[in-house]
Amino acid sequence: MIDIHSHILFGVDDGAKDYDESVEMLKAARKAGFDKIIATPHVRSPHYNKQKAQKALEELKPVAESLGIELIQGYEYNISALTDDTIEGAMQFCTEGTKTILLEMNGSQLVSNWERVVIHFQREGADVIIAHPERYPILYSKPDIVLRMLEVGCKLQVDIAVMLQKGLFNREKKFVKNLLKNNYVRWVSSDAHSAEDYKDFAEAFRKYADKRMCLADRNSYKELIK
Numbered sequence: 225m226i227d228i229h230s231h232i233l234f235g236v237d238d239g240a241k242d243y244d245e246s247v248e249m250l251k252a253a254r255k256a257g258f259d260k261i262i263a264t265p266h267v268r269s270p271h272y273n274k275q276k277a278q279k280a281l282e283e284l285k286p287v288a289e290s291l292g293i294e295l296i297q298g299y300e301y302n303i304s305a306l307t308d309d310t311i312e313g314a315m316q317f318c319t320e321g322t323k324t325i326l327l328e329m330n331g332s333q334l335v336s337n338w339e340r341v342v343i344h345f346q347r348e349g350a351d352v353i354i355a356h357p358e359r360y361p362i363l364y365s366k367p368d369i370v371l372r373m374l375e376v377g378c379k380l381q382v383d384i385a386v387m388l389q390k391g392l393f394n395r396e397k398k399f400v401k402n403l404l405k406n407n408y409v410r411w412v413s414s415d416a417h418s419a420e421d422y423k424d425f426a427e428a429f430r431k432y433a434d435k436r437m438c439l440a441d442r443n444s445y446k447e448l449i450k
């Protein structure tokens with residue numbers, strides 16, 4: 225099982241604070257069933273220290289291996305970072321060894337040019353995964369945008385722990401439920417910022433997801449299948 229969205233690298237964003245917390249997260253991830261983790265620190269504008277992330281990854285690799293986990297360098301690329309990058313330049317933030325990019329949209333609104341951005345990435349050969357569509361409330365009332373994302377070939381990644389939220393009228397949860405019901409979800413991931421998040425992932429995964437949503441296949445991350 226691959227976790228394609230995790231803030232497991234220490235000292236680079238709002239995820240793990242230090243080496244020890246990263247190790248705690250690795251242990252919890254292993255318990256949740258993962259044997260591959262794509263470490264995806266935030267890339268947002270203003271620009272971002274790639275070397276620091278790579279250094280943390282190298283430091284963690286041996287302990288990850290000893291726990292039976294392969295750590296892979298990736299990024300969560302926020303669309304706002306395109307104020308600093310060209311699309312061509314942003315391709316350096318694809319997952320290591322692949323042309324897959326995890327694309328995060330902006331907060332409560334989707335930038336109006338999301339489709340143009342996706343198509344430009346695709347012209348560079350990228351496979352685009354949209355990070356946690358449930359965090360973009362505008363989509364709750366505009367399902368046509370979700371359909372358009374799928375139509376142009378984006379894959380949707382959901383933070384499945386959202387399903388553990390309480391409240392009958394929780395809109396985020398209702399939205400994810402609908403995505404799952406319609407088979408629109410390609411990836412479920414932890415988006416973990418702590419070991420606790422991996423525990424929540426494990427519980428939600430058991431109740432609401434399907435193992436195929438955490439497996440690479442010939443069309444998704446095929447480069448990562450050994």
Ligand SMILES: [Fe+2]
Nearest residue numbers: 229231300415
């Ligand atoms: Fe994230």
